[in-house]
Amino acid sequence: MKRWLPFLIVNIIVSAATTLLVLTIWNRVNTANSIVPEYPPASAPDSLEQPVWGELPPLDTPVIAIANVFAADDLQNELLIVERIGEGELNLSGWQIIDQDKNAFVFPSIDLVKGQISVYSRPGTNTVNTLFWGSDEPIWSAGEIARIFDSAGQERAVFEIP
Known part of the structure; x- marks a missing residue:
């Protein structure tokens, strides 16, 4: 030994x-590279008018959709799925998700090419395909309408939560 x-x-x-x-x-x-984009805290906007970030696609061209909202009224699991429709990159800088109570989520500087992005209502750390609203309480409830507005304040997607 x-x-x-x-x-x-x-x-x-x-x-x-x-x-x-x-x-x-x-x-x-x-x-x-840590992906922690800087964006203002979620709050109700005074107006939907936002500065235009880059060139926006025509309004009659569908470019984005809300695919679904899961686990409404459950903060830990509640999420909204945003889906890219169409071809090419779509820069979501300054775009917003707004509920009926005027709670607003402002997208950070992110390009959506194909596929989906999950937006959780709760606080968390953003990644490439998962974003966090930062709310301390659930945002969504059954029957509520979720809307996405582009950086010019034009409505681009609507979804009624089942």
Whole structure:
């Protein structure tokens, strides 16, 4: 047993040094970019008029839809699904989701190409396809109307919560 002890100690030291070296190299090569966009806190707007951010598609062209609202009246699980309709990138900077009580969620600087974005009502940390409203209470209830307005204040999508 005494003859194995030095080999075990050397093995532990070499393994720890190798792991530390690999992690150091990995962190330098793969720098993680935290996606925490800056946007104003959710509040009811005085007006739906917003500055126009880039060129907006024509109003008669459907570009976005509210696919569904899940778990209405349950803050921890409540979410609204926004879906891109059409082709190309759609910059959602300054776009808003507004409920009947004039609660407003302002989209951060994000480009929606294809697919969906989940917007949770509760606080959380935004990711590429999951955004958080930051509310302390549920936003949605059955029978309520959810609307999306573009950065010029023009209605782009409507959804009645079942």
